[in-house]
Amino acid sequence: MTRFAPNPDFVIHLGNARPAILSHEYARKYKGKFILRFEDTDPRTKTPIKEVYNLIKEDLKWLGLRWDEEYIQSLRMNIFYETAFELIRRNGAYVDTCDIEESKRLIKEGKGCPTRSNPVEWQVEQFEKMIEGYYSEGEAVLRVKTDLNHPDISVRDWVAFRIIDTSKYPHPLVGDKYVAWPTYNFAVSVDDHLMGVTHILRGKEHMQNATKQMFLFKHMGWKYPTAIHFGRIHFEGFIMSKSKIRELISKEPDKYWGYDDPRFGTIRGLRRRGILAEAIKQLILEVGIKGTDTRITYTNLAAINRKILDEKAHRIMFVSDPARLTLEAPNKLEAKVPVHPSIEDYRRYIVSPGDTICLNKPDIKHGTVRLLGLGNFVIKEGKLHYLGSSLTEVKEKKIPIIQWVPCNNSIPVTVYKPEGLELESDRGYAELGITNYRVDDKLQFIRYGFVRIDSKDNDEVKVIFAHE
């Protein structure tokens, strides 16, 4: 039994995909169950966003992850309250009504707020007051009794419940219904136990949390699950940080496209860029569960993606930076452009003498060229002189085979290329065959690279460059 427990305050990125994919994979491998649980118990500093719950579900589905159970913590508040009362009755927690700074100091000294030693009845009464709204923010917290001499100060009597003024910070799902909110460590422990989670796979930033949570498990007489912690993923050249992305979007809303901007390392961003779910999965599985940090480059992801895409992506001729040349031939010629090298299917075009053909400017210097699917030509004084269609000659003389497009019978295309935080664009023309494809289809522009169709209408197609 494994789980993925995101905070719905932002969409997930490649780094979050790691625990999700590994937990899912682990559960499937051992025929266990996989749970999706939204951890939204902080309406104040990590305010959940209503639409994000669904965006995350969409992302997980897109990644091919299926969950057996789904929970939302903010809808389980009564369970948390009940468990807290039980914990208090077991003498495992106390209400701290000291001043924040004061109790911090006392804990540091290994003492804790004097209310720690008040009788259980007093604690129950005080916790009821916390739930009912008697205390306001900062006036009271419920602390779990731990080792007051623990070397890690943060472990000492950690906070299980605090007051959040939901009239000021309403929760997107339950509004201002509750003011006493469980902290991550409390909610996660209760839910992991109640839901029967046996294996926790998560980042190493949670290591100390395991230490904290074990005190609670011990008080309650529960068995702590097996926890595996792995290092972080540095996705070179991509921004993954939630707060950073949020800042960028709000600062320059015109420059960025939102959660799915292909310059971001979000799952939606990668998807929009033409990365396949399968590639992300393979990458994460390959990286595995090592405790060290991992530096992943886009080249790495692209390599996996290319391998999968190559078999499927149809080929299209696209000419950027066009040079216009006039066709010189004795009669009309029929071009047969292969749709894909491994299938016997061609797009046919007729070109006539006098037509203007667009070639990639740098290709002109070759002098003699083979226009893919059409024939061999020599370039002279702005004209393309037809030499024949012999392929053996092309091979013998190593004549370059290049892409081309009839200038006046083509579709304007804009290619967006994410380069760090910039989005470069490349304009050019693609053969008419591109109109057969739909938004989200992935294509290979011959001798250019793989792209994903982002939008299209009758007279223009916009694509996003994935990789070479």
Add this chain to the structure above:
RNA sequence: GCCGCGGUAGUAUAGCCCGGCCAAGUAUGCGGGCCUUUCGAGCCCGUGACCCGGGUUCAAAUCCCGGCCGCGGCACCA
């Protein structure tokens, strides 16, 4: 500073628990060749690593100790 985790080629990973078959496998990258109606894919060749120092042992990437480096945590965040 204190607590914790980890260090295998440019990058990622296998091997480490249970020492020998590891003069270290795989993928990607990079260099070269073959093939191909793409500068893509495929095939072949090459490139390149056990953080350092001690110890244990017939034998250490693997076990022990010290150092160095990287990372995480030290919240009324998750």
